[in-house]
Amino acid sequence: MRPATQLFRFPLALPALDSPQWQSSLRAFALGTRSVTSTVLTLVLFATYVGIGALAHDTHFSLGWVLASTLFVWAGPAQIILLSTLGSGATVVQAAVAVTVSAIRLFPMVVSVLPMLRTPQTKRRHLVLATHFTAVTLWVECFRLLPQVPRERRVAFVHGLGAGLVSVSLTATAIGYGLAANLPELFAAAILLLTPLSFLLSTARNCRQLADLLALVLGLALFPVVAMFHTGVDILISGMTAGTIAYAVHWWREPQ
Amino acid sequence: MNEGLAHFVGDWHALLVLLIAGFLPNEIWRLIGLWLGAGVDEGSQLLVWVRAVATAILAGVIAQILVQPPGALASVPDWLRYAAVASGFVVFMLTRHSIFAGVVSGELLMLAGKWWVG
Numbered sequence: 001m002r003p004a005t006q007l008f009r010f011p012l013a014l015p016a017l018d019s020p021q022w023q024s025s026l027r028a029f030a031l032g033t034r035s036v037t038s039t040v041l042t043l044v045l046f047a048t049y050v051g052i053g054a055l056a057h058d059t060h061f062s063l064g065w066v067l068a069s070t071l072f073v074w075a076g077p078a079q080i081i082l083l084s085t086l087g088s089g090a091t092v093v094q095a096a097v098a099v100t101v102s103a104i105r106l107f108p109m110v111v112s113v114l115p116m117l118r119t120p121q122t123k124r125r126h127l128v129l130a131t132h133f134t135a136v137t138l139w140v141e142c143f144r145l146l147p148q149v150p151r152e153r154r155v156a157f158v159h160g161l162g163a164g165l166v167s168v169s170l171t172a173t174a175i176g177y178g179l180a181a182n183l184p185e186l187f188a189a190a191i192l193l194l195t196p197l198s199f200l201l202s203t204a205r206n207c208r209q210l211a212d213l214l215a216l217v218l219g220l221a222l223f224p225v226v227a228m229f230h231t232g233v234d235i236l237i238s239g240m241t242a243g244t245i246a247y248a249v250h251w252w253r254e255p256q
Numbered sequence: 257m258n259e260g261l262a263h264f265v266g267d268w269h270a271l272l273v274l275l276i277a278g279f280l281p282n283e284i285w286r287l288i289g290l291w292l293g294a295g296v297d298e299g300s301q302l303l304v305w306v307r308a309v310a311t312a313i314l315a316g317v318i319a320q321i322l323v324q325p326p327g328a329l330a331s332v333p334d335w336l337r338y339a340a341v342a343s344g345f346v347v348f349m350l351t352r353h354s355i356f357a358g359v360v361s362g363e364l365l366m367l368a369g370k371w372w373v374g
Contacts (some may be wrong), residue, residue: 110285
């Protein structure tokens with residue numbers, strides 16, 4: 001048994017890059033799955049999916065439906081948007097548009113994760129599953145963990161990590177669905193506050209360059225301004241603008 | 257057995273809705289990333305820009321939940337939501353980037369504030 005304090009200090013060390021443990025893909029997969037226990041984001045994910053399970057119960061979706069949504073959609077904010085728009089009586093097309101806009105962020109996430117996974121031998125089809133697992137938690141953890149994983153084992157490692165995170169989330173979804181009727185409003189509010197808090201802090205920790213930090217700050221500041229115009233794609237407009245300004249500043253300060 | 261399964265899955269119409277409004281809108285962006293990302297170099301300028309836009313879109317999602325709160329979060333006053341997130345961020349900075357400390361203190365401030373407001 002590890003001491004309880006270590007649970008919050010995440011001491012879990014991966015084997016050295018030249019360790020024989022990395023010679024097996026299966027072992028790399030297992031190490032990826034075990035890494036789920038090394039991050040507080042797993043707890044956040046768990047609580048978020050308890051909330052999503054409860055929301056699905058309250059909006060009269062079946063347990064199988066919400067489990068399928070966790071498995072196949074695999075993006076917390078998108079699932080919250082989907083459940084709340086469908087639950088409030090919106091049409092399928094309206095819900096699809098709202099979810100599509102919120103999901104645009106997945107595109108640059110995939111683009112920034114994949115170069116860390118590829119080797120000259122990697123075929124595109126080898127990356128399909130890793131691509132599906134890509135969402136904010138995996139994205140953050142890839143930046144943190146992949147430098148400690150030998151390049152030729154990274155796909156197997158990410159498959160393990162993704163499978164572990166999805167399993168935890170499926171369990172939490174089912175628990176939330178079962179508990180729904182007994183969740184007090186304050187608890188529900190606390191769960192919903194987890195998403196902005198954890199997204200903000202994990203993104204801040206992932207800021208590697210001035211451009212990233214500036215994009216985060218400008219993105220936060222610009223959204224409320226753009227939202228006043230009710231364009232329907234407010235997040236897209238504020239995100240593209242803030243991200244591009246941040247890049248321009250980066251480019252101006254560090255000419256290539 | 258069949259009845260149990262039908263109860264678990266729900267009707268097929270709902271699953272079709274999940275496919276159209278849930279699975280495809282997310283998977284399409286991932287697959288576009290897989291398709292276009294193959295030719296991008298890890299250290300390239302394009303990737304710096306793409307990451308900046310991803311970060312800013314995420315910031316937008318965060319801001320939207322705070323400014324236009326969904327469900328039960330709307331029962332928390334505006335100032336308290338902003339104060340909770342701001343205090344979480346300050347603690348995160350003070351604890352040398354501990355997400356755990358930041359999240360817990362943000363949540364505690366919200367709960368304490370809600371209790372105090374009544």
